[in-house]
Amino acid sequence: MKNYRLALWGIVGLLWLGSTSCSQQTGNEQSSESTVISNQLTRSNFPNTLNLQGIPKDTSDLSVSSFSDMGAWHSFALPPEKDSVLTGKFIGPYLLGRKNGRWLSSSLMGLWVKDAKLQPITFQTEKSVYLPGTLIQELSHPDFSVTLQLIFHSSRTALVRAHVQNTSQEEQKLTVGWQGDVLYENTTLKxxxxGIQIHFKDQDLIAAVHTPTLVEVSVQNQNPSYDLTSETRLLAPQESADFFVAQITAFNQEEYNREKITLEEVWQQPNKSxxxxxxxxxxxxxxxLNQVNTTDSSQQQLAVKALNTLMNNWRSPAGELLHDGLFPSYAYRGFHGFWAWDSWKHAAALSLFAPDLAKNQMRSMFDYQNAAGMIPDCIFRDTLIEKHNWRDTKPPLSAWAVWKIYEQDQDTSFIKEMFPKLIKYHxxxxxxxxxNQNQIAEYGSTDGTRIAAAWESGMDNAVRFDQAEMLKNHDTAWSLNQESVDLNAFLSAEKNYLIAMAGLLRENTIREQLQKENQELIKVLQKEFYDSASGYFYDRTLTSQALIKVQGPEAWIPLWAKIATQTQAKKTAEIIVNKDKFSTYLPFPTLAADHSEFDPTKGYWRGPVWLDQAWFALKGMKNYGFASEADSLATLLFSRAEGLMNSPQPIRENYHPINGKGLNAHHFSWSAAHILLWLTEE
Known part of the structure; x- marks a missing residue:
């Protein structure tokens, strides 16, 4: 173990030199972190893409960002480097058991080390780093050095390794232990x-701290805290040793018992984890990175930040969530569930590096497909806290997402699994x-409310729905009294993906029927949803079939779906690049900037820039040969959106089109997903 400490110190030292390429490393700086994949970028090249340092002010403080992995329902942060009180401690965990996340502790696994006289050894924090998949701290002392590393072994268990080295010229006797406090009310430590267990009176959780060796433990419940002694070791000069601790967060006794058994195996060879x-x-x-179409280090950093954002939102099966999936944002109240539209977008991006997780993200929503074929808008772990939303669904991008996964791994068995479900949903x-059964669909709801119908579009308060009314189709189905161009363009694209799947599966009858349907649909969309005078696509009313002339991102979908004519695409692109319309300081607002209702402060869809909608526009423009215009707008988008490039700030839900400021939720998954889809675009 003697060389381990020196190797890892080389990694962390390299990180702070700002290395962006393995080719810049000298032989002395090479380490296990940088040689796993020879002569290629690894996670060591991407330190601190997100700022995870901070101390929560209270249990509900969402200003501190945190790290999780493996679909865990708890997460951790790094202490500020200059905070001596928290030296040797990881912040947290932050618990996601209920609708609103809570910090269980300021630090539940704090390392302490005592000398031969059982006097505490005081360390200084030299460096703290967040690498993709791990948190690392480097501590120093005249006679010792410590490297602390936190990872997730499973969806319920985090591991911490303390690598302690005797840097003196004398043998040293050390006693090592762990301590922690509990901020969360209504808890009891036992x-x-x-080690210890933490029981909750108001959560269906069991938390615990375990060590492979235990000498002594004490618990204090008045101001909840614990202290345990793990073991005593003799270290020769320059010798090192590893000490371990685990933190379990489980939803029931069965899960907890399973993790205990797993940990017994882990402790046999913990470094393997x-x-x-x-x-x-x-x-x-x-x-x-093999699919990112640039060697620009700033864009590579952005890609890895997006990857980290997605994986920090990963949640494993629990309660009524039957498969793995991603939250829209772990750091925003009310987003602790899986949404249909979000899931399709997450899956498409996940397929780039984690296709199995992408498949489970798709399955998580289709687990709830009803007999009629509908997919709910969103689902939650615990329906006693939050009910699944069956009032509406979301735009049909599921076939697109399944096909994106297939493009990555060519797994026809997944196509075979999903195809009948996708057909039923379509x-x-x-x-x-x-x-009116004219093969042109409308957004709607199951409860007859207009607000749920607007939700179904994904564009909740879009101006195009301001005058819409509801029409009853049958007892559990209502439609808006307008046919939406984006919905039917999505359906056209979905037909094409289903046609491709049918070809793979030799479902010739279905394929021929879909081809016939799509030919007719495209004709109608080109002829009846496009206004040649203004050069733009619009929704239309059901009764008069008059176009609803509000210019928003719905008109970009026909370009993405490749159903516009070349002339129509050219005219639409001209409006997109118009500085008075959509080429604002930060391009692609969700309402034309010259519209009287344009106001990014009044909600999601009256001006803010959403990166998913920007991607539809960019991709659509490229489909019709406007690549240079698209690239120019993309450059403005990425360079002007607050904190997106060359910054550890989180990726935001949307952005202000006039000043580029980040808006609404932090660490937003579908924004991260569409960043990756653009950066890997051919």
């Missing part, structure tokens, strides 16, 4: 054979959302 973590995250990083739109 001693256990492995750290090696597996490094290998997996290097694979994620390399798989993604047909549902025409059964429940086609009021």
């Amino acid at each position: 001693e256990s054979r492995e 750290f090696e597996a973590n490094e290998q997996r995250w290097n694979q994620y990083t390399q798989s993604l 047909q549902w739109w025409y059964q429940d959302r086609d009021h």
Whole structure:
């Protein structure tokens, strides 16, 4: 173990030199972190893409960002480097058991080390770093050095390794232990054979701290805290040793017991978990960067920040969430569930580096497909806290997402699994959302409310719906009294993806029927939803079939779906690049800037820039040969959006089109997803 400390110190030292390429490393700076994939970028090249340093002011403080992995429902942060009180401690965990996340502790696993006289040894923090998949701290002392590393071994268990080296010229006797406090109210700490357990009165959680060796433990419940002695070791000069602790967060006794059994196996060779973590995250990083179409270090950093954003929002099966999936944002109240539209976008991006997780993200929503074929808008772990939303669904991008996954791994078995479900969902739109049965669908709801129908579009308060009314189709289906161009363009694209799948599966009858339907649909969209006078696509009313002339991102979808004529695409692109319309300081606002209702402060869809909608426009423009215009707008978008490039600030839900400021939720998954889709675009 003697060389381990020196190797890892080389990694961390290299990080602070600002290395962006393995080719810049000298032989002395090479380490296990940088040689797993020879002569290629690994996670070591991407330190602190997100700022995870901070101390929560209270249990509900969402200003401190945190790290999780493996779909864990708890996460951790780094202490500020100059905070001596928290030296040797990781902040947290932050618990995601209920609707609103809570900090269980300022530090539940704090390292302490005592000398031969059992006097505390005081360390200084030299460096703190967040690498993809791990948190690392470097501590110093005249006679010792410590490298602390935190990873997730499973979806319920985090591991910490303290690598302690005797840097003196004398033998040293050390006693090592762990301590922590509990901020969360309504908790009780109890001693256990492995360490401590934490029981909650208002959460269906069991938390615990375990060590592989335990000498002594004490618990204090008045101001909840614990202290445990792990073991005593003799270290020869320059000798090092590893000490371990684990933190479990489980939803029930069965899960907790399973983790205890798993940990007994882990403790036999705990370093294997750290090696597996490094290998997996290097694979994620390399798989993604191999598809990023640039060697620009700033864009590579952005890609890895987006990867980290997605994985920090990963949640494993729990309660009524039957498969893995991603939250829209762990750091925003009310976003602790899976949403349909979000899931399709997440899956498309996840396929770039984690196709199995992408497949489960798709399955997580289709687990709830009803007999009619509908997919709910969103689902949650605990329906006693939050009910699944069956009032509406979301735009049909599921077939697109499944096909994106197939493009990555060529797994026809997944196509075979999903195809009948996708067909059923596709047909549902025409059964429940086609009021006059003319094969042109409308957004709608199951409860007859206009607000749910607007939610179904994904563009909740878009101006185009301001005058819309509801029409009853049957007892559980209502439509807006307008046919939306984006919805039907999505359906056209979905038909094309289903046609491709049918070809793979030799479902010739279905393929021929879809081809016929799509030919007719494209004709209608080109002829009846486009206004040649203004050069733009619009929704239209059901009764008079008059166009609803509000210029928003819905008109970009026909370009993305490749159903516009070349002339129509050219005219639409001219409006997109118009500085009075959509080429604002930060391009692609969700309402034309010259519209009287344009006001980015009045909600999601009256001006803010959403990166998913920007991607539809950029991709659509490229489809029709306007690549240079698209690239120019993309450059403005990425360079002017606050904190997006060359910054550890989180990726935001949307952005202000006039000043580029980040708006609404932090660490937003579908923004990260569409960043990756653009950066890997051919």
